[in-house]
Amino acid sequence: MGAIYVLQGILIYIYAFDHNPPHIHVRSADGEFTITIEDRIVEGRAKARIVQMVNEFIDANKTEILEIWDKAQRGERITKINR
Numbered sequence: 001m002g003a004i005y006v007l008q009g010i011l012i013y014i015y016a017f018d019h020n021p022p023h024i025h026v027r028s029a030d031g032e033f034t035i036t037i038e039d040r041i042v043e044g045r046a047k048a049r050i051v052q053m054v055n056e057f058i059d060a061n062k063t064e065i066l067e068i069w070d071k072a073q074r075g076e077r078i079t080k081i082n083r
Helices: 048-073
Strands: 005-007 010-013 023-028 031-036 042-044
Touching (some): 010 048, 023 048
Antiparallel strands (some): 005 010, 010 023, 023 031, 031 042
16 A cells, blocks of 8 residues: 655555554655554654654544554555645
8 A cells, every 4th residue: 555645745544453552654765653543652752843744644634543553453445635
């Protein structure tokens, strides 16, 4: 699956049948990390400004991100977020 969103060169992914809790995978030139959608727990390497940008993205798109998460967990086709 390709990225569901590209945020200033930062790639954001959700994978089908991934483990709970709901989270997104983030890749940037500075590293890779995951962040939970509800609690915002970060695992991996990331610069603070990138985590801040991703948190703002989640804040602005939380409902849609969770809908994509649910579809991915059911094995349904997911679409990119278009903003």
